[in-house]
Amino acid sequence: MAFLSPVQVNIVLFILLLILFGHTYFNMNRKNITNRLFMWIMGLTAFAIMLEILSVLLNNPNLKQFMVVQKMVNVLGFTVTPVIPFLGYIFSKEWVDRYQKEKIKLNKILLLPLFINGIMAVISYSINVLFYVTSENIYERGPLFFILPCVSYFYFGYNIYFIYEQRKKFSWWELRIFNLFYIAAGVFTGIQLVYSSYLTIWNGTAMMIVIIYIFILNDQVHRDRLTGLENYSSYEHYIENVSFKKIDKLFIINIDIDDFKNINDQYGHNEGDEALKMFANLLVESFPLRRKKLIRVGGDEFLILLEGERQEIAENYIRNLNENIEAYNKTEEKPYEFKFSYGMACYSNANENIHDILKCADQLMYEQKKSRKVEFY
Template sequence: MTIFLQVQINIVLSILLFILLGHSYSNINRKKITNRLVIWIIGLTWVTLILETLSVLLNSPNLRQFIVLHKLVNIIGFIVTPTILFLGYIFSKEWANRYQKEKIKVNNILLLPLIINGIGTLISHNGGGIFHVSNENIYERGPLFFILPCVSYTYFAYNLYFIYKHRKKFTNAELVIFSSFNIIPALFTSIQLKYSAYLTTWTSTAIIIVIGYIFILNDQAYRDSLTGLENRLSYDKYTQNIGYKKLSKLFAVYIDIDGLKTINDQYGHYEGDEAIKAFASLLHESFPVRQKKLIRLGGDEFLILLERQPIEKVVTYIQNLTQCVETYNNKGEKPFRLSFSYGMAGYTKAYKSIYQLLEYADQLMYLQKQNRKNRL
């Protein structure tokens, strides 16, 4: 692969990331910390690709007048590189934290590799650090070059460890995508470490970021903006594509918040939204299983779909929800109290389709709600 071809690839990917950067800044909700991290990761990767391209173009005895610029380009590049990997860890943490009351704390010890790498990079100006630019304006790896791969693989390994440790907070698709963020760049980094002529690290990273961004946009399209639960679009997709094997091991739980209209009338629609968000959070807390779909159908109606769960487990999860709601009410943090009605149904051969199963669960929920009103 010639230098000219490598530069071309970097330029093409830089243009693509620049477009993504503009799209992400203009179209995703920047109030969410995960989205802000995505913008930073895309932006810094774009900067790194530009810096790598400049470093390759400046690496020539014919451009000795730019030796200071050549050193500066490499200094900034070597400082930014592990910063992107650290932000990748923060992104994984925040993604896992999206619906959790007890937040996962940042492991501050992970700042130490950034500091060590920064010191090693800054002393490279005089040729004794991570890299060296000779008087002939030729880039060389310095005596402390080992610091950068050690720092990089520390972040790769720790992020994979974090994802595995908190795997129950990720869906199967998220586990694959987020693991790939680390595994694929790590593999291509090893190629560039062995064969420095091949610029594989940031080209592979850029491609993975593009794939990850598409995944995030797709995820947001199927999310309810108020609660973060899956929305009706996700529900429609699931019901249209579910196969018999999943259907034969499916439980559906329809849930309706009692008295939401009263909350809206007495305390205002803001508190009504707060009630919906609080209940959604309790749903996440009460159903700690990966193979589930928590869906807000609209208003105060929710649907939980559980695959491959015995009825005893489903009953336990509903009991968990009842207890969580009671605990929430006893805290008295809000002027209103939460309560809910539900209907639960498991698939049998008596149902001709998933829609009949869901309709029956819906009927059971309204029957329970009506019985409660009659008792009151």
């Protein structure tokens, strides 16, 4: 009965994933592709845990009558295992694509390892390839068992490589959470490969899915659905806790799109929404720093928080934004042009009130906007 404790853990995690799956199904927006992908990953992980439970319970000489069932369970288990990290790659791709104008194309070559592994798993039902079940109804690894871990580690490695390549599109927390998932999966897989009695692969995967689920929920609370930038809730949370952060300098840049009301009035609110999304993309391109927060405060007003930077660096990124907007106005065939006003102030947690600095940046922005209107008239 040495297997009882690992199976009990599997059963608990299986029930937990089923509960979370029900919560995601009824509370998440299922039209969102990243939410659907996450639900598939969660559901397949629960399915894989169930298969592992059955495989362990059926691996018994006293249950020879269920030998066919045990073979089918292992065929399904070997087939499903690499599908989950593959879906993880698609999830990561769609995550960084959520609010981007240019989408990343799916690398279809990555389907080949899945196909090879699936064929080998099906063949193993009757031929000793990846696994076999003895006449005593005992599971054994086959001569080509190494194919499955090789395929799995290929996807783990490719996911980490993809995240590194797209690192500028991930936030600080996203980089760490997503990398942790695949690093942890690799470690847990290695443990079970060496010590087959320890059912660590799906236990570890289930725990990481719970962590990512919490992260996704938190991200949705603090994310503006239209532009993909952080929202007012994120802004409030940051300001409330800024005094606890060890920040030498914090540059606060308040930005407002000039004459945005005219875009809505003349071309409709749909075009206004498209304008807001494009302006947000220009902000992302112009402020590539890791230690930053890009926030849509509301309407056409944006806030940029730059931690620990010098004033000339902050001013340089404002110039980047001006240049990117000028290039956009020249190349895009829109009946309107982007213009913006901004105010910048610096906060030091030594002896200043963050709310006073925010008001100062806001006032400077409105003064610039007012002066531009006077110049125009």
